[in-house]
Amino acid sequence: MARRRGRIGDGLAVLSGARADVLEAVPGARAKFVALGGVLLSTGGLAVLSAAFAVHMALGVWWPFALLLGVGWGFVIVNLDRMLLVGMAHDSSLKRNLLMAVPRVGLALVLGIVISTPLTLQIFHKEIDSQVVALQAEASDAYKQSLDGDARFAGLPELREQVAAEQAVVASGGAAAADLAPLQIGVATAQAAYDAALTTQRELSARAQCELDGTCGTGDAGTGEAYAQARAAADAQRDVVDSAKDDLDAALTAVSAGASRSMTQAAANLETDRAELARLTEQQTTLQAAFDETNADNTGILIRLQALSALSESNATMAVAHYMLALLFISIELLPVLMKMLLNVGPRSTYDRLTDLRDDGDLEIEQLQQSARVEVEQAVQELLVMAEKERVDRQKEQVLARRRARLAAAVAQRATAEGEIPAPRTESEEPGRRAWDTGPIIGLARTAASRTVRTMRRRPDARPDVRPDAREIERV
Secondary structure (H helix, E strand, C coil), rough: CHHHHHHHHHHHHHCCCHHHHHHHCCCHHHHHHHHHHHHHHHHHHHHHHHHHHHHHHCCCCCCCHHHHHHHHHHHHHHHHHHHHCCCCCCCCCCCHHHHHHHHHHHHHHHHHHHHHHHHHHHCCCHHHHHHHHHHHHHHHHHHHHHHHHHHCCCCCHHHHHHHHHHHHHCCCCCCCCCCHHHHHHHHHHHHHHHHHHHHHHHHHHHHHHHHHHHCCCCCCCCCCHHHHHHHHHHHHHHHHHHHHHHHHHHHHHHHHHHHHHHHHHHHHHHHHHHHHHHHHHHHHHHHHHHHHHHHCCCCCCHHHHHHHHHHHHHCCCHHHHHHHHHHHHHHHHHHHHHHHHHHHHHHHHHHHHHHHHHHHHHHHHHHHHHHHHHHHHHHHHHHHHHHHHHHHHHHHHHHHHHHHHHHHHHHHHHHHHHHCCCCCCCHHHHCCCCCCCHHHHHHHHHHHHHHHHHHHCCCCCCCCCCCCCCCHHHHH
16 A cells, blocks of 8 residues: 555656656655645646536537546646646746746636636536526527518518508408598598588478477467578578588498498408518518527527626626636646745755756766767777778889889890890789788778777776777787
């Protein structure tokens, strides 16, 4: 168990950017890096939950698959946070530390906001769901108003009124037609004139009767002059009544004819207007139903953010809880960078000093090895140049020797022909005589170079010795 805890602690320390070889020499610094690694894992866990909630809310993904995507996002966040920590080396200057920390804190702040938003939405999901329903209803009403104001449906209210008027005309037999109003006014006028004439005629007839009876007028009963005058007036008024009656009948006939025409026209227009009204109404209803269907499925992150903002504006308690919770998650994300910055501001620790020493030592060793490799390469090149020069010199000597041999052979042949001296042997005929081979020189250079490389591998700090061994030279 202790060994397992030790491996876990070592893993957390390495995760936070610690060097295992330095921690072996400075075990006191292990706890600090283990704590930083734990904080990094905490931020990664929050990122996993945040991404899973976000994917599920935005896309409606199945929870196991959403968690799998969340694990990938958490790995990305942990890697980014680790990069921020590893890149903040210790520096004694406060100004340089701040300049180095500001962009990292800004990036961590952005990551904190991104991570905290889905978690906050999930925590307040019940309140947000209620507000989402209200926002959807408002959106539906707003879309309905936009359809009413649409140019395609601008004449729909007038068309509805026209259909209702035509239905009323048909139901009334044409009497409710608007174009009959002047005729109906004429009927009313004629009726009033007829009623007035009839009333006058009745009054005149009653006066003539009472004059005949002697109950009024002169008081003398009988058909006297007063009665004759009253009867004449009544008879004259009868003609007026008949004339008014004729006018009234003519007006009623005109109204009846107009009503018949209006009913026929209204009945013909009613079918067309009903069909147009049904088409426009169906089109408007279809658009509204499509929007309502889409609006009902609008439960993603954007409308939830709008609902959360609306709740925060209308409820002060909700606003405080929202911002405090968001600050909590953001602080957790900022914690590793802030801790690293605070550690850098303080004095250099033993771990930092030992890390610098080992880095400097590695740099010096690499510089020595690089210098030795350069010197060995230069020595090998010098040996090869020397060997090439010697080969060229030997070739020159061979050419000169062959020329001298040809001259000597020619002289000897001439002397032999004259019988003076025997012909000497040529260079190729002399025993033990052979052409110069440059192979040993090149082999000597390669042997010296390989011996120097082996010496460098055993002793990196030793200077290369490119001088060939005397015995090798003697053997060559």
